[in-house]
Amino acid sequence: MLARIAQELFWLGRDLTRAEHTARMLDGAFHADVGVAPGERGMALSWEGVLVIIGAKPAAPGEEEVQSAPVAQAPGRGEVARLLTLDTETPASIVSCVARARERGRTLRDVISTEMWEALNSSHLALGRYDLQEALRTGPYSVFQEVKERCALFWGLVDRTMLRDEGRSFLEAGGRIEEADMVLRMLRVAVPGEPSDGGHESEALALLRAVGGSQAYRRAVRVGPTLGAVARFLLYDGAYPGSVASSVQALVGALSTADPQPRSSPPVLRLERLIADLELQRRTDDARGKLDDTLARVQTELELVDRDIDDRYFTIAGLAAVHL
Amino acid sequence: MEMTEVRPIEGYRVPQGCRDELLDEDGAPRPHAAPLIATLQRLGPEALQAAGRRRDTIFMQQGITFEVAGTDGERRDRPFPLDLVPRVLTAAEWTTIKRGLAQRIRALNAFVDDVYHAHEIMRAGIVPWSLVVSRPCFARPVHGVRAPGGIYCHVSGCDLVRGGDGRWRVLEDNVRTPSGISYVLENRLAMTRLMPDLFAGHHVRAVDHYPSLLLDALRAVAPAPEGNANVVLWTPGPLNPAYFEHAFLARQMGVELVEASDLVVRDAVCYTRTTSGLQRVHTIYRRLDDDFIDPLEFRPDSLLGVPGLVRAYRAGTVAIANAIGTGVADDKAVYVYVPEMIRFYLGEQPILDNVPTYLLGDERQRKEVVARLGELVVKPTSESGGKGVFIGPQASAAERERQARLIEQRPDQFIAQELVHLSTAPTEVGDGRLAPRHVDLRPFAVFGDEIRIVPGGLTRVALREGSMIVNSSQGGGSKDTWVLDDGTAGELAPATLPTQRPPELPDVRYGGWHGQQQQQQQAALMHGPT
Numbered sequence: 083m084l085a086r087i088a089q090e091l092f093w094l095g096r097d098l099t100r101a102e103h104t105a106r107m108l109d110g111a112f113h114a115d116v117g118v119a120p121g122e123r124g125m126a127l128s129w130e131g132v133l134v135i136i137g138a139k140p141a142a143p144g145e146e147e148v149q150s151a152p153v154a155q156a157p158g159r160g161e162v163a164r165l166l167t168l169d170t171e172t173p174a175s176i177v178s179c180v181a182r183a184r185e186r187g188r189t190l191r192d193v194i195s196t197e198m199w200e201a202l203n204s205s206h207l208a209l210g211r212y213d214l215q216e217a218l219r220t221g222p223y224s225v226f227q228e229v230k231e232r233c234a235l236f237w238g239l240v241d242r243t244m245l246r247d248e249g250r251s252f253l254e255a256g257g258r259i260e261e262a263d264m265v266l267r268m269l270r271v272a273v274p275g276e277p278s279d280g281g282h283e284s285e286a287l288a289l290l291r292a293v294g295g296s297q298a299y300r301r302a303v304r305v306g307p308t309l310g311a312v313a314r315f316l317l318y319d320g321a322y323p324g325s326v327a328s329s330v331q332a333l334v335g336a337l338s339t340a341d342p343q344p345r346s347s348p349p350v351l352r353l354e355r356l357i358a359d360l361e362l363q364r365r366t367d368d369a370r371g372k373l374d375d376t377l378a379r380v381q382t383e384l385e386l387v388d389r390d391i392d393d394r395y396f397t398i399a400g401l402a403a404v405h406l
Numbered sequence: 407m408e409m410t411e412v413r414p415i416e417g418y419r420v421p422q423g424c425r426d427e428l429l430d431e432d433g434a435p436r437p438h439a440a441p442l443i444a445t446l447q448r449l450g451p452e453a454l455q456a457a458g459r460r461r462d463t464i465f466m467q468q469g470i471t472f473e474v475a476g477t478d479g480e481r482r483d484r485p486f487p488l489d490l491v492p493r494v495l496t497a498a499e500w501t502t503i504k505r506g507l508a509q510r511i512r513a514l515n516a517f518v519d520d521v522y523h524a525h526e527i528m529r530a531g532i533v534p535w536s537l538v539v540s541r542p543c544f545a546r547p548v549h550g551v552r553a554p555g556g557i558y559c560h561v562s563g564c565d566l567v568r569g570g571d572g573r574w575r576v577l578e579d580n581v582r583t584p585s586g587i588s589y590v591l592e593n594r595l596a597m598t599r600l601m602p603d604l605f606a607g608h609h610v611r612a613v614d615h616y617p618s619l620l621l622d623a624l625r626a627v628a629p630a631p632e633g634n635a636n637v638v639l640w641t642p643g644p645l646n647p648a649y650f651e652h653a654f655l656a657r658q659m660g661v662e663l664v665e666a667s668d669l670v671v672r673d674a675v676c677y678t679r680t681t682s683g684l685q686r687v688h689t690i691y692r693r694l695d696d697d698f699i700d701p702l703e704f705r706p707d708s709l710l711g712v713p714g715l716v717r718a719y720r721a722g723t724v725a726i727a728n729a730i731g732t733g734v735a736d737d738k739a740v741y742v743y744v745p746e747m748i749r750f751y752l753g754e755q756p757i758l759d760n761v762p763t764y765l766l767g768d769e770r771q772r773k774e775v776v777a778r779l780g781e782l783v784v785k786p787t788s789e790s791g792g793k794g795v796f797i798g799p800q801a802s803a804a805e806r807e808r809q810a811r812l813i814e815q816r817p818d819q820f821i822a823q824e825l826v827h828l829s830t831a832p833t834e835v836g837d838g839r840l841a842p843r844h845v846d847l848r849p850f851a852v853f854g855d856e857i858r859i860v861p862g863g864l865t866r867v868a869l870r871e872g873s874m875i876v877n878s879s880q881g882g883g884s885k886d887t888w889v890l891d892d893g894t895a896g897e898l899a900p901a902t903l904p905t906q907r908p909p910e911l912p913d914v915r916y917g918g919w920h921g922q923q924q925q926q927q928q929a930a931l932m933h934g935p936t
Contacts, residue, residue: 089917092917093917112598112599112602135911136914137911159602174914186918223600224460283615297660300617300659303660381911381912
């Protein structure tokens with residue numbers, strides 16, 4: 083198939099999944115935010131943490147001195163919600179993600195099913211209907227709920243109506259790599275560098291809620307939600323569809339289907355090594371202190387996979403774009 | 407924010423002799439509730455009404471409903487009536503309540519143990535043995551059986567009220583299968599979604615760890631090797647009015663929700679029937695009364711029971727929470743003796759008082775009660791849910807006469823209590839206006855290795871003006887209950903994490919056909935002024 087089409091499908095999957103995870107994360111952060119004294123909560127789901135996860139990062143430790151205009155105050159609920167929910171100017175906002183997905187869908191109408199396109203288009207229109215100020219004033223729970231439902235509808239329609247061809251594989255690959263990336267980002271911000279025991283339960287609960295996995299966790303894991311146990315669950319548990327391990331597994335599946343020669347595909351090979359590595363970590367990783375290292379390593383690896391995918395499947399598209 | 411002409415709180419009149427939880431006698435907000443009241447006034451009545459509509463939609467969607475009989479007699483689902491104005495307790499108030507409850511529950515637990523073993527308090531002449539054995543909840547089949555860990559009252563929910571003098575009193579103990587905790591958790595979640603603005607300026611203690619506390623307690627009493635306890639929640643079935651709560655707790659704890667047909671006893675060991683054969687059960691959190699649990703020992707006509715369960719319990723192979731026979735401790739006639747129990751078993755003075763109560767079996771007390779019937783409350787000893795309660799000041803002469811006759815016929819089946827003027831709290835009464843309505847408080851305690859009490863509890867509110875009957879089966883609603891954190895929280899505060907910088911994450915990518923260009927542009931936007 084056309085490299086351009088493949089790349090657009092890949093990014094359509096990514097944009098939608100990013101919108102969904104942003105909605106889930108904001109919902110979790112909203113819940114965690116009310117009623118907790120400042121200072122009691124670590125980085126996990128503070129609004130600053132949310133900004134870091136979504137890529138609007140504050141200064142790194144070394145940069146503080148040279149920063150010319152220091153941030154006066156930590157960003158608050160109103161500001162972050164405005165930025166990340168319905169602000170069309172912010173590329174990371176939910177509406178921007180959905181708008182991009184819909185724009186891509188418009189150029190892919192011959193590839194995706196009509197029902198998928200309509201789901202995309204109506205999501206975009208529905209979000210445009212919300213009165214920004216009103217939604218923020220009364221708590222944007224309904225917006226988050228709508229985004230989650232519409233994303234689920236889209237993926238359901240993919241399942242029901244889209245041919246199981248190369249295009250679909252790229253669409254799914256995009257969705258899964260984005261999901262793994264978002265969960266990793268959340269975990270890296272939430273899991274403290276220095277291991278400490280006890281406490282953190284509300285922190286851990288907030289994290290689960292921000293991924294939508296509270297109930298799955300309760301059923302799958304027999305110990306109470308501590309940060310370490312939750313992080314392991316979200317990283318390793320292959321039975322939970324939103325875990326990093328599951329996403330990576332699905333990603334390699336999608337790429338292997340799309341690639342006529344998966345055995346010589348760098349991203350596939352790299353992913354298979356990553357899967358084996360994750361499995362090894364799961365079985366040997368007992369020391370809590372190592373968890374943040376593992377998370378960092380997995381994310382670096384996933385970034386390389388992302389570049390590999392670009393190189394193997396889309397570079398031609400990129401070159402063409404430059405020449406346009 | 408545009409200013410609204412109408413304020414939600416206007417012409418607010420606290421009923422004579424009552425104390426309001428959030429406002430003082432002059433209608434000014436009490437200091438601990440000042441930010442909340444200010445926010446309510448700022449939002450105006452329209453915001454409350456709009457949030458009310460969203461609440462009903464969300465509750466219907468999520469199935470948080472209860473059945474009410476309509477005027478035509480047909481039963482239909484209504485969204486659970488959550489009032490949108492929270493009730494606020496200070497950290498100091500809560501400390502008193504918490505200590506008082508822990509003390510009371512420890513005494514009640516000791517009493518249950520005593521009733522089925524040594525009978526010390528009866529021998530000491532404090533509680534008459536004849537009263538104890540005549541209670542319908544006295545469970546002969548478990549006489550001499552010691553519950554695993556010596557814990558009987560794993561889950562309790564005592565009803566507290568606050569009179570006009572501002573003092574907290576225990577109105578009722580409930581150590582069988584108290585319900586309502588699911589509403590505590592759902593109310594909080596709903597409030598954070600519906601009215602997040604209200605939380606501004608308050609530090610409210612979290613309640614969402616209750617399922618973990620409960621699960622820990624149920625595991626702690628399990629006769630099983632560490633970490634291998636199989637805990638199940640036993641419901642009478644989907645037709646039970648509290649089924650929503652049973653499913654909620656099972657889901658939140660990640661344990662199996664079982665019915666009687668799922669359980670089986672073989673050789674004094676309890677199992678569940680699973681796809682891979684019988685699986686041993688260690689702790690049963692049961693949500694049905696003693697009477698129904700085992701047809702071999704209790705009511706033989708019970709179809710909801712598991713034959714042989716009491717045998718397994720006696721053999722110590724399974725823990726049952728709450729233990730069989732705890733009903734003797736929350737009987738309304740035994741209630742009178744609880745302060746004495748605290749002194750007897752713990753050697754302490756009760757922190758929380760009883761409401762002054764009269765036993766009608768005593769002839770002198772009975773005469774006095776009948777004479778003062780117009781001022782007192784009379785309750786049947788073995789009913790719950792507000793059934794059969796007689797409120798003197800609201801009764802007609804004919805009703806008083808009828809009640810007096812009932813008392814003379816069966817004095818043992820009633821107690822009389824002084825009327826407590828329940829405190830009030832601002833409550834939305836339609837059209838977004840707030841008016842005082844009477845409230846009580848049911849905190850939930852869990853007794854495993856130690857007694858843990860979730861901050862706050864269920865505040866029930868009588869939605870009808872002047873009514874003091876808060877039971878949801880009789881037109882009561884509920885409120886989210888906040889316990890403020892003043893920084894001295896102690897036991898349940900989340901551990902303070904060291905302030906740390908977030909790790910450096912790679913940039914979020916924006917890609918696609920026009921990826922590069924877009925990404926640069928978007929990066930510029932993102933890091934620009936916000």
